[in-house]
Amino acid sequence: MMLTWKDVINFTVNGNPNPPFRVEKTDAEWRQQLTPEQYRITRQKGTERPYSGALCSIYDEGQYNCICCNTPLFDSTIKFESGSGWPSFTQPIEAHAIKYHKDSSLGMIRVEVLCNSCDAHLGHIFPDGPEPSGLRYCINSESMTLESKTDNT
Ligand SMILES: [Zn+2]
Numbered sequence: 107m108m109l110t111w112k113d114v115i116n117f118t119v120n121g122n123p124n125p126p127f128r129v130e131k132t133d134a135e136w137r138q139q140l141t142p143e144q145y146r147i148t149r150q151k152g153t154e155r156p157y158s159g160a161l162c163s164i165y166d167e168g169q170y171n172c173i174c175c176n177t178p179l180f181d182s183t184i185k186f187e188s189g190s191g192w193p194s195f196t197q198p199i200e201a202h203a204i205k206y207h208k209d210s211s212l213g214m215i216r217v218e219v220l221c222n223s224c225d226a227h228l229g230h231i232f233p234d235g236p237e238p239s240g241l242r243y244c245i246n247s248e249s250m251t252l253e254s255k256t257d258n259t
Contacts, residue, residue, distance in 0.1 A: 109197060111233040111240060114206055118217055122205040125222035129175035136174065144173050147248045148226035151218070156191025159247025168254040169199065170245075175224040179203050179250060180243070188235075188242055193250070195243040196235050204243075206231065219243055 117123070131139070136149050146152040161170070170180040170193075180195045188194035198204040202222060209218040209230070219228045228249045235242030 107201060108239050109201060109241065114217055114231060114233075114241070117206040118208045122222060123202040125202055125205070126177065126200075127223055129177075129224040131224075140174065141248075144248050147246050148174055148221075148228075151227040152246075153229075154192070154246045154248050159192060161193045161247040161250060161252055162191065164252065166252065166254050168252050170195075170250040170252055172221040172224060172226055172228075173249050173251050174226040175221060176251075177203060177221060177223045179221065179228070180245070182255075186236060188244070190242075190244055192229060192244045193247055194235070195245065196239045196241050198243070204228070219245065221249075 133149070137145055140148065147154060165182060165185060167182045169178050171178050178199045181199050184195045184197045186194055186196060205220045205222040207218045207220065209216045216230050219231050220226060221228060226249055229243065229245040232242045232244060233240055
């Protein structure tokens with residue numbers, strides 16, 4: 107099933123799909139596990155500077171997992187060069203991997219994208235991506251780890 111902007115809006119209004127599993131830790135545990143920058147972005151809804159992320163211009167085959175709980179979020183087949191300065195994807199790896207929240211901060215309405223298992227802030231989603239889905243998941247490098255397929259060969 108391919109998600110569209112209509113599905114995304116529907117999730118923000120009527121609720122998100124159930125996650126595959128839940129990971130809950132205390133603030134002190136997250137601080138201990140993550141680097142200060144990873145903590146700032148994922149647990150405090152921060153944003154990395156554009157073009158600063160390690161995964162921004164990497165197109166190796168593999169799977170992008172949540173830096174906090176290791177849940178698979180995206181894969182390299184749905185990554186594309188958006189020119190925005192952040193890793194960009196057109197779909198999640200599975201619909202229930204991601205949750206969506208309406209975000210009214212900074213004086214505009216946007217849709218925030220979070221890990222559905224541990225609530226890590228990942229980035230935002232916009233309806234200006236390439237066809238057929240028309241979606242652009244704009245994700246911070248620091249919120250993900252790339253599990254490269256070439257690691258095992
Ligand atoms: Zn997570």
